[in-house]
Amino acid sequence: MMRRWPTFLPIGVFAVLVCFFAWRLVLITRGDAPNLIPSVMIDKPAPAFDLPPLVLDRPGATGAALTGKVTLINFFSSWCIPCRAEHPLLIDLMNRSEIKGRLVLMGIDYKDKPEDGRGWLNRLSNPYEVIGMDRDGRVGIDFGVYGVPESYLIDRQGRIRYKQVGPFTPEDIQGKLLPLLAELSK
Amino acid sequence: MIPELGQFALIIALFVTLVQSVVPLVGAVRGDRAWMEVARPAALAQFALMATAFGALMSCYVTSDFSVLNVVQNSHTDKPMLYKISGVWGNHEGSMLLWVLILSIYGMAVSVFGGNLPPGLRARALSVQAMIAFGFLLFILLTSNPFTRVDPAPLNGDGLNPLLQDPGLAFHPPFLYLGYVGFSMAFSFAIAALMEGRVDAAWARWVRPWTLVAWCALTLGIAMGSWWAYYTLGWGGWWYWDPVENASFMPWLSGTALLHSSIVVEKRDTLKAWTILLAIVTFSLSLLGTFLVRSGVLTSVHSFAADPARGVFVLALLVVVTGGSLILFAVRGPSLKGGGLFTPLSREGALLLNNVLMSTAAGTVLLGTLYPLFADALDLGKVSVGPPFFNAVFIPLMVPMAVTMAVAPLLSWKRGDLAGVFGRLKLGIVATVVVVVATWLLKGGDAGPLWAAFGLGLATWLFVGAVMEWADRVRLFRVPFSETLERLVRLPRSAYGMTLAHAGVAVVIAGITGSAAWTVEKIQVMHPGDVVTVSGYDLRLDGTEDGIVGPNYMALRAHFSVTRDGKPVTDLYPEKRMYRQPPRPTTDAAIHTNFIGDLYAVIGDADGTGGYVTRLYFNPLVPWIFIGAVIMVIGGLVSLTDRRYRVGAPLRTARASVAKGRV
Numbered sequence: 001m002m003r004r005w006p007t008f009l010p011i012g013v014f015a016v017l018v019c020f021f022a023w024r025l026v027l028i029t030r031g032d033a034p035n036l037i038p039s040v041m042i043d044k045p046a047p048a049f050d051l052p053p054l055v056l057d058r059p060g061a062t063g064a065a066l067t068g069k070v071t072l073i074n075f076f077s078s079w080c081i082p083c084r085a086e087h088p089l090l091i092d093l094m095n096r097s098e099i100k101g102r103l104v105l106m107g108i109d110y111k112d113k114p115e116d117g118r119g120w121l122n123r124l125s126n127p128y129e130v131i132g133m134d135r136d137g138r139v140g141i142d143f144g145v146y147g148v149p150e151s152y153l154i155d156r157q158g159r160i161r162y163k164q165v166g167p168f169t170p171e172d173i174q175g176k177l178l179p180l181l182a183e184l185s186k
Numbered sequence: 187m188i189p190e191l192g193q194f195a196l197i198i199a200l201f202v203t204l205v206q207s208v209v210p211l212v213g214a215v216r217g218d219r220a221w222m223e224v225a226r227p228a229a230l231a232q233f234a235l236m237a238t239a240f241g242a243l244m245s246c247y248v249t250s251d252f253s254v255l256n257v258v259q260n261s262h263t264d265k266p267m268l269y270k271i272s273g274v275w276g277n278h279e280g281s282m283l284l285w286v287l288i289l290s291i292y293g294m295a296v297s298v299f300g301g302n303l304p305p306g307l308r309a310r311a312l313s314v315q316a317m318i319a320f321g322f323l324l325f326i327l328l329t330s331n332p333f334t335r336v337d338p339a340p341l342n343g344d345g346l347n348p349l350l351q352d353p354g355l356a357f358h359p360p361f362l363y364l365g366y367v368g369f370s371m372a373f374s375f376a377i378a379a380l381m382e383g384r385v386d387a388a389w390a391r392w393v394r395p396w397t398l399v400a401w402c403a404l405t406l407g408i409a410m411g412s413w414w415a416y417y418t419l420g421w422g423g424w425w426y427w428d429p430v431e432n433a434s435f436m437p438w439l440s441g442t443a444l445l446h447s448s449i450v451v452e453k454r455d456t457l458k459a460w461t462i463l464l465a466i467v468t469f470s471l472s473l474l475g476t477f478l479v480r481s482g483v484l485t486s487v488h489s490f491a492a493d494p495a496r497g498v499f500v501l502a503l504l505v506v507v508t509g510g511s512l513i514l515f516a517v518r519g520p521s522l523k524g525g526g527l528f529t530p531l532s533r534e535g536a537l538l539l540n541n542v543l544m545s546t547a548a549g550t551v552l553l554g555t556l557y558p559l560f561a562d563a564l565d566l567g568k569v570s571v572g573p574p575f576f577n578a579v580f581i582p583l584m585v586p587m588a589v590t591m592a593v594a595p596l597l598s599w600k601r602g603d604l605a606g607v608f609g610r611l612k613l614g615i616v617a618t619v620v621v622v623v624a625t626w627l628l629k630g631g632d633a634g635p636l637w638a639a640f641g642l643g644l645a646t647w648l649f650v651g652a653v654m655e656w657a658d659r660v661r662l663f664r665v666p667f668s669e670t671l672e673r674l675v676r677l678p679r680s681a682y683g684m685t686l687a688h689a690g691v692a693v694v695i696a697g698i699t700g701s702a703a704w705t706v707e708k709i710q711v712m713h714p715g716d717v718v719t720v721s722g723y724d725l726r727l728d729g730t731e732d733g734i735v736g737p738n739y740m741a742l743r744a745h746f747s748v749t750r751d752g753k754p755v756t757d758l759y760p761e762k763r764m765y766r767q768p769p770r771p772t773t774d775a776a777i778h779t780n781f782i783g784d785l786y787a788v789i790g791d792a793d794g795t796g797g798y799v800t801r802l803y804f805n806p807l808v809p810w811i812f813i814g815a816v817i818m819v820i821g822g823l824v825s826l827t828d829r830r831y832r833v834g835a836p837l838r839t840a841r842a843s844v845a846k847g848r849v
Contacts, residue, residue, distance in 0.1 A: 007519035010463060011512035014470075018505055020556070020563055024483045025497050079769045136791060 041160045046073075046152070047142035051132025054109050054117050061106050061132030063158070070184050071104040071154045072177075074128070075140060077112045078120035080148045086167035091127045093173060102185045107131040110140050110148050153177065155184050189254050189333040192242025196333075199235035199290075200323045202228055206316035210309035214381075222309035229297040229312055232319065233290040240274075240287045243332050247274050253339035256280060256332045262345035262767050264738040272356035273346045278480060278496075279332035281359060285476075286322050288360075288367040289315065292396070296371070303392060310378035311371075318370055321503045329496050345767035348739065354414035361407030362434055366472035368400025369441055372448075373469035376462045377511055380518045385462060390452035393465070395831045397448060401441050402822035408434050409815035416808070417775050424701070424811060427576045432555040433475030436548045440468040443544035446537050454534055454599060458522040460541065463515060470508040471548065477504050483559065532602045536594030543587045550579045588644050588695060591688055592651025596658065610658055614650040621646040629704070641699030649692035656685040683825025686817055693814030700783075700807025713797040721804035723785055724749045725758070730789070730798060739765040741774075744789040744798065748778065760789040779809050 046066055053060035065071075074090065076083040094105055107128030109117040114133055121128075134140055143152060153162040162180055164172060206228035213221025246254045247270050250263050260277045261270055269276075275284045293315045300308050326332070349355075375393045379385045411431070416424040425431065444464040450457045477483070481497025528534040554571045592614060596607045608615070622643035626636065657663075659681060660673040708720055712727045719725075725746045734741040746758040758776035765772065778785040783806040790799030 007459065008516040010467070011509065011516050014508055014512055017556075018501070018509070020559055021477070021481075021483060021501055023563055024559055025481065025501060028481075028483070028497070 041144055041152075042163065043159055043161065045158050046154050046160050047139070049132075049139040049142065051108065051134055051139060054107070054114060054131045054133045055121065055126065058126070058128065059130045061108055061130050065104075065106070065130060066154050066158045068156055069104045070102065070156060070181065071106050073106045073108060073143075073152045073154060075108045075110045075134075075143070075145050075148050075150045077110050077148045078116040079112065082167040083149045084124070086149050087124050087127075089168050089170065089173060091125060093168075093177075094127045099181075103181060104129050108139060109133045110145065111135065111137045153180060153184075188242050188245055189251070189335065192239040192246075193331070193333040195235045195238040195242065196323060196327060199232055199239065199286075200320065200327065202232050202235060203316040203320040203323060206232065207313050207320055211313040214306045214309045214313070217306075219305060222305050225309045225312035225316075226297040228316070229290070229293040232316070233294040236283075236287040236290040240283055243280060243283060244271065244274050246333075247271065250343070252341070252343055253335050253337070254332075255334045255336045258336060258340055258343045260346050261343040262738065263342055264766065265346060265351070266737050268353065268356055269346055269351045272350070275359045275363075276346050276350050279326070279330045281363070282322065282326050282330055283332055284360065285363050285367060286319055286326065288363050289319050289322070289370060292368060292371050293319070304388075306382060307375070307378050307389070307392075310381050311374040314374035314377045315370060318374075318507065321506065325496075325499050325503065329499050342767075345738070345765070347768070348763070348765035348770050348772045349418060351738075351765075352414060352418055354410055354417070358407055358410040358414060361403050361410060363407075365400045365402075365404025365407050365441075366434075366437060366475065368396060368403060369437060369444075369465075369469040369472050371396035371400070372444060372465040373511070376465035377514065380462060380511075380514050383518060383521055385451065385458040385522050387452050387455060390448045390461070391830065394445070394448045394452065395826055397441065397445050397465075398822050398826050401438070401445055402819045402826070404434070404438050404441065405815055405822070406819050408438060409812055409819075412815075413812050417777055418772065424808065427554070427571075427573050429555050430475075430479055432551050433471075433478050436551050436555075437468050437471040437475065439544050439548035439551065440464055440471055443541045443548075444468050446540050446544075450534050450537050454528070456528070456534065457538065457541075459515075459519045462519065462522065464541070464545075466508070466511045466515060467545075467548075470504070470511075471552075473500075473504050473507060477501060478555070528599070529601045531597070531604055533594060533597045533599050535602070536590055536597055539590055540587065540594065543583050547580060547583045547587075550583065551576070554579070584695075585644065588648050588691070591691065592648045592655075595652075595655045595684060595688075611651055611654055614647055614654055617650045618643045618647040635703055638699050638703030641703070642696055645692045645696035645699065647692075648695065649689050652685050652688040652692065656681070678828055678830070680825045680828040680830075683821045683823075683828070686821030686824060688821075690814045690817030690819075690821055693810050693817060695814075697807045697810030697812075697814055700810065701805055704806045706804040708802045710800060711793050711797040712800045713795075718800070718802055720785070720802045721783075721806075722750055723755065723804065725785075725787065725802055727798070727800065734761070736763065738767065739763040739772075742789065744787075744800070746776070746787055748785065756785075758785070758787045760787045762789050762791075781809050781813070782807065784808050 046063060048063040049061065050063065051061045059065070061073075074086075076086075090105065093099060094103075105128050107126075107130070109131065112133065112135070114135070117133060121131075132139075137145075143150075147166070149164075149167050151164040151168065152160050153164075155161050161184065162176065164177075168177070206225055210222050210225035210228075213219070213224065243256070245251075246257050247261055248267070250257065250261060250270070252258050256277065256279050260273045260280070265273065274280045293312060296303075296308065296312055296315070303311075372393050375389065375396075379389050408431075411434070412424045415426065444461065447457050447461040447464055451461050477497065477500040480500060483497060554575050557571045557575075560566075592611065593604075593607055596610055597604075622639045625639040625642050629638065656677075659677055660670050662670055665673075706721045708718055710718060712718065714727055714729045717724050717726045725748050728745040728747050730742060730744045732742045734743050741761045741763045743759055743761045746760075748755040748758060756778045758778060760776040761774040763772045763774060764770075773788050773790075776787045783804055786803040786805055788801040790801060792798055
């Protein structure tokens with residue numbers, strides 16, 4: 001009558017599925033984010049932009065300022081909790097001796113009220129050398145930002161070389177950002 | 187105090203489910219009635235405890251108790267009461283609690299209404315239900331406790347995602363869970379039947395109404411979600427083939443197949459192993475959806491905060507539940523021998539074809555959803571699979587489905603007469619041809635695609651076919667009207683249910699065709715006073731008003747006055763809202779419907795010179811998608827009131843009472 005093997009087929013298919021899921025979970029637990037589709041902007045020139053300054057004593061953010069120096073563009077907002085978690089890491093980063101003079105940290109205050117952004121920097125201190133405000137998020141759209149914080153490392157030729165989605169962790173800075181930076185500032 | 191009460195209730199519920207999983211099962215194996223009967227009070231206790239826990243969390247939300255972390259993260263004092271309540275299940279922890287609560291409601295229903303079930307089957311089914319509940323309770327207590335306190339308590343909460351603050355979405359998750367969890371009934375009964383090694387008509391008669399309840403709830407839940415996406419996301423679309431949507435659609439597809447194959451088991455005593463497999467697969471797909479949404483394995487616009495630790499736990503749960511049941515199926519499945527023989531051209535054959543198509547569709551959606559994962563694992567690159575894939579694969583599967591749906595109910599069991607059926611469907615054939623030709627002629631001029639004419643023809647075919655089958659059964663216009671009336675009364679409710687459900691599908695098909703073929707979209711910058719014409723409607727932007735204060739948002743509201751041929755039709759007030767907590771913009775589309783089509787307006791950003799970007803759509807037949815879904819649900823509910831579910835299964839009860847006599 002009925003042969004035996006067909007009833008074993010479903011469990012076989014399911015076992016294969018489980019292997020894929022387990023593999024993916026292992027990757028996620030290791031900290032890779034395999035589910036993120038890489039930015040199409042990588043290795044492309046950064047989009048042009050010209051944003052008014054957020055604070056009086058620092059210049060606004062312009063695309064023209066990108067060439068000649070390695071720049072880290074950090075999109076942040078005063079209303080964003082992960083940005084707050086990331087903030088001290090950025091301050092530490094800029095205080096490192098090997099970083100001094102080799103990296104420009106450009107801040108872009110994304111979809112924020114200027115007074116809120118200024119208040120936030122006053123309270124938490126300001127690590128940004130240049131800082132612009134992107135009130136309606138237009139520049140964010142050009143860069144492909146889909147949430148704050150998000151950061152882009154731009155090489156001396158003005159090309160995007162690395163995109164950080166979400167806040168930097170100490171591991172990201174140590175394992176990804178610093179090696180790339182060393183390579184780019186050669 | 188109250189959060190601790192909730193937590194204790196959860197812990198006690200965990201132990202109750204442990205008892206309920208073990209004792210009745212041992213009793214069933216040993217034939218000990220007293221041990222088996224433990225399941226019934228245990229199921230009631232489980233429900234009471236879950237209701238206590240859920241009520242405790244609800245009260246924390248209603249009173250804005252910000253010493254509870256979950257409330258802090260998802261609520262805010264400014265939120266309207268409706269969204270404080272819906273906030274309970276608008277997050278991972280609370281939704282898991284709702285999940286187990288609904289599971290316990292179903293368990294209670296078996297305990298209360300299952301008086302005429304054979305005791306062994308009832309004890310085993312309740313035991314399997316308790317095992318599932320045990321797993322999820324452990325999951326809640328170990329990884330996702332909703333009652334965790336914070337000290338010091340903040341003054342206010344973070345608020346709920348504004349996109350979720352919508353009446354359509356407030357009740358979308360409970361209906362989805364009623365559906366997902368409802369399939370656990372079919373699952374538990376399938377496992378119980380595998381343990382007993384017996385599947386018969388009485389079993390099918392017991393499983394079918396529960397599957398029907400779950401199916402109705404899931405249909406409504408999916409329709410609500412789609413409706414919400416349609417009017418809040420502001421793109422005029424209603425289905426995006428997003429992984430989370432797919433996660434709810436897969437169990438719907440296999441659940442629909444289960445609904446139909448259990449008819450064959452009930453009426454013809456065949457397709458047993460297949461039906462059992464479908465019951466296992468349907469619930470497993472519900473679990474898989476839970477896993478995909480909560481583990482971060484796939485990215486989606488509306489997944490919960492992903493946490494790999496939770497992912498590992500849900501995967502383990504999935505392995506135990508699905509893996510265990512599939513192994514049981516592999517071992518015991520071959521012993522479930524079918525009785526009735528049938529030719530391919532029969533109602534069984536048609537229902538089998540329905541099953542094959544539905545399962546293939548579910549498999550296709552699964553493949554499309556997981557393909558990015560497979561491709562990444564096999565180093566084929568990072569890909570995303572979008573609507574083009576799903577449309578290309580799904581539509582060819584659904585066309586033969588709709589064609590046979592009209593034919594199948596007219597075929598007789600065992601051996602059908604296709605020529606006779608087409609003879610009875612003459613009117614359907616004529617109507618279909620008329621609609622196809624008329625659509626093609628009417629729309630053929632202005633780039634109306636040919637396939638759209640066929641889509642509407644397909645809908646007509648199915649609709650007329652469903653009505654004809656009903657007319658055929660009551661001998662409408664062929665016998666004196668008094669006899670027809672008598673037949674109308676005597677016709678089983680399940681027959682009405684089927685006619686309604688199939689007609690509902692026809693309406694949905696028409697809606698999908700209309701929206702895919704003839705949507706008109708106009709995007710432009712408008713200044714006050716500008717007029718844009720969309721499908722014969724003139725929309726004039728009269729002005730905008732900024733600074734409108736809502737309960738927890740500020741809004742910019744535009745005013746469009748709509749005229750057609752100079753006569754006023756309606757006024758539309760689309761809004762762009764900025765929520766205070768969390769600060770996030772949302773669009774609130776303004777929709778005017780005449781039930782044939784929707785006029786749909788969205789206001790966008792200001793251009794700096796007093797103008798605004800506006801997106802105006804005419805979406806023909808889109809309301810039919812939602813109306814059709816509601817008709818399907820009504821059909822399911824009508825079928826649920828069928829007499830044979832109320833009187834139960836006489837055959838099995840008789841046998842059971844004989845068994846009782848022996849004991």
